[in-house]
Amino acid sequence: MSAAEGTGALEKALDVLDAVGQAPAGLSQAELAERLQLPRTTVYRMLGTLTARGLLRRDPLRRVYCLGMRCFEYARSAFAMPDLVAAAGAELRALRDMTGETTYLSARDGLEIVALERAAGAHHQRSNSSPGQRKPLHCTSQGKAMLAAMPADEREALVRELPMTAVTPRSITDRRRLLAELKATAQRGWAIDDEENVLGVRCCGAAVVDAAGRVRGAISVAGPAFRLTMDRLQLLGPEVADAARRIGAQLAPDAPPARSGDAQPVPGDWAFDGALPVWHEGRLWWADTLAPAVHGADAQGDRVLARLDAPINALVPVAEAVAAQTPQGWLRIAADGSTSAWTQGPRRRLTAACRAKDGTLWAGFADDDRWGVGPLEPDGSLRAAWRLPEPATALAWQASEQRLLVASAGSGALYAARPGHAALQRLATVPKGSGLLGGIAADDHGGVWAALRGGWSAVRFEADGSVERVLALPVPCPTAVAFGGGRLWITSARESVSREALDAAPWSGRLFAA
Numbered sequence: 001m002s003a004a005e006g007t008g009a010l011e012k013a014l015d016v017l018d019a020v021g022q023a024p025a026g027l028s029q030a031e032l033a034e035r036l037q038l039p040r041t042t043v044y045r046m047l048g049t050l051t052a053r054g055l056l057r058r059d060p061l062r063r064v065y066c067l068g069m070r071c072f073e074y075a076r077s078a079f080a081m082p083d084l085v086a087a088a089g090a091e092l093r094a095l096r097d098m099t100g101e102t103t104y105l106s107a108r109d110g111l112e113i114v115a116l117e118r119a120a121g122a123h124h125q126r127s128n129s130s131p132g133q134r135k136p137l138h139c140t141s142q143g144k145a146m147l148a149a150m151p152a153d154e155r156e157a158l159v160r161e162l163p164m165t166a167v168t169p170r171s172i173t174d175r176r177r178l179l180a181e182l183k184a185t186a187q188r189g190w191a192i193d194d195e196e197n198v199l200g201v202r203c204c205g206a207a208v209v210d211a212a213g214r215v216r217g218a219i220s221v222a223g224p225a226f227r228l229t230m231d232r233l234q235l236l237g238p239e240v241a242d243a244a245r246r247i248g249a250q251l252a253p254d255a256p257p258a259r260s261g262d263a264q265p266v267p268g269d270w271a272f273d274g275a276l277p278v279w280h281e282g283r284l285w286w287a288d289t290l291a292p293a294v295h296g297a298d299a300q301g302d303r304v305l306a307r308l309d310a311p312i313n314a315l316v317p318v319a320e321a322v323a324a325q326t327p328q329g330w331l332r333i334a335a336d337g338s339t340s341a342w343t344q345g346p347r348r349r350l351t352a353a354c355r356a357k358d359g360t361l362w363a364g365f366a367d368d369d370r371w372g373v374g375p376l377e378p379d380g381s382l383r384a385a386w387r388l389p390e391p392a393t394a395l396a397w398q399a400s401e402q403r404l405l406v407a408s409a410g411s412g413a414l415y416a417a418r419p420g421h422a423a424l425q426r427l428a429t430v431p432k433g434s435g436l437l438g439g440i441a442a443d444d445h446g447g448v449w450a451a452l453r454g455g456w457s458a459v460r461f462e463a464d465g466s467v468e469r470v471l472a473l474p475v476p477c478p479t480a481v482a483f484g485g486g487r488l489w490i491t492s493a494r495e496s497v498s499r500e501a502l503d504a505a506p507w508s509g510r511l512f513a514a
Helices: 003-021 029-036 040-052 069-079 082-099 141-149 152-161 175-188 230-250 499-504
Strands: 056-059 064-067 102-109 112-119 134-136 191-194 201-209 215-224 274-280 283-288 293-298 301-307 314-318 321-326 329-334 339-341 350-355 361-367 370-375 386-388 394-398 403-408 413-417 424-429 436-442 448-453 457-461 467-472 478-484 487-492
Touching: 003 029, 003 040, 003 056, 003 064, 029 040, 029 064, 040 056, 082 102, 082 112, 082 215, 082 230, 102 141, 112 141, 134 141, 141 152, 141 175, 141 191, 141 201, 141 215, 152 175, 191 230, 201 230, 215 230, 274 314, 274 436, 283 314, 283 478, 283 487, 314 350, 350 403, 361 394, 386 403, 394 448, 403 436, 413 436, 448 487, 457 478
Parallel strands: 274 478, 350 394, 394 436, 436 478
Antiparallel strands: 056 064, 102 112, 102 215, 112 134, 191 201, 201 215, 274 283, 274 487, 283 293, 293 301, 314 321, 321 329, 329 339, 350 361, 361 370, 370 386, 394 403, 403 413, 413 424, 436 448, 448 457, 448 478, 457 467, 478 487
């Protein structure tokens, strides 16, 4: 399959998810094929794959497809707020029991709110928004409550960006009027949605603010306007605000405390996807895997040594140089930037690689229908010493423990493997909300460092897998770490960073040293 065909198939699958997500009652295979103008056989294959992965589920009675539980797991991980959901559960149920109406917990995502949790009301006719549903900030009680609780400069900047679309005839579409209402909301501590998002439905909401003063989300009570009269909302508002304060009081400050200011950008060019750092021959070698280039860095700075014609899969040290694996084969890159073919590398495409102190090259690779990790044999073949259900995305040799460290970004699992032992020991699991587990490195004191892609940080694990330290970084996507020359080196990416994040993190794609 070509890259264009793969992208087209992915877009079709996402269209299927979007269509099902916008249909609370679900959609049948025939309805999806008609709505998306796709062949029924194509829709059938995509539904099978999405259902197998848990992104969709099939209702056997109504013969329709609805969003699966994996979508809700992703939603919660995306906001990195499992503590918020846990803290809010009892308060949502208590408010539901007190009012008989449906209660909600939501968080902000850009200019929208996303529902994280719901406690359904007791009445047959009730508010029925689903977890995962998105709504505008400016015409919901939760959105207005979160805006009102923000610092004034942040609130005004967000209001300037709001589209102010009229969702119903009662929606506020004038920014000055919205700012005036937000000022009143901030003074009383709770907000009102007077049929502004759904005609016939009223809500009152309050922001959840943690001990550090950060707005973490909002809760609300919603129901038909004939039951939630404006007089009743005036009585319910303080109760909702008190519940939100109790939730916020349960949210402990982030732990462990992050250390900021230690990592500094190294003078040099940025990369689209900086990765694969290797300390070798007194310098750091690393690669831009997308705009293919091999860099060299030392105390004087960072510079491009060689630009290649194909994406880089792996980078390993060889005598006085490094070897880069590309789809066309292995290339040897010397310190002066000269390149030549390298014929001693593995013939399989690698997912990760590292060299041990004794010179053994360890690699991760596809092994039939599974994934393997093993050493390079003298004849150039790879032997799977351990098998995994997913690819190994980073490897590091830990000399102090005489073991191989294996990272799998898909599940966030960090393993330890001892040569001669068949079993893998799981050291730690990184929650997806903390960032995608990136490249790893071992320090001289038994610790393991890992970059958290999307998590703005690098983290150090003790030998037993417990988190000892978090190093805060000024970029959202650190990709890998390496030790050398008395420094911790950190590569980063900018290719997947949003424009909004790039404005806040202009050093994205640079090499850092700590």
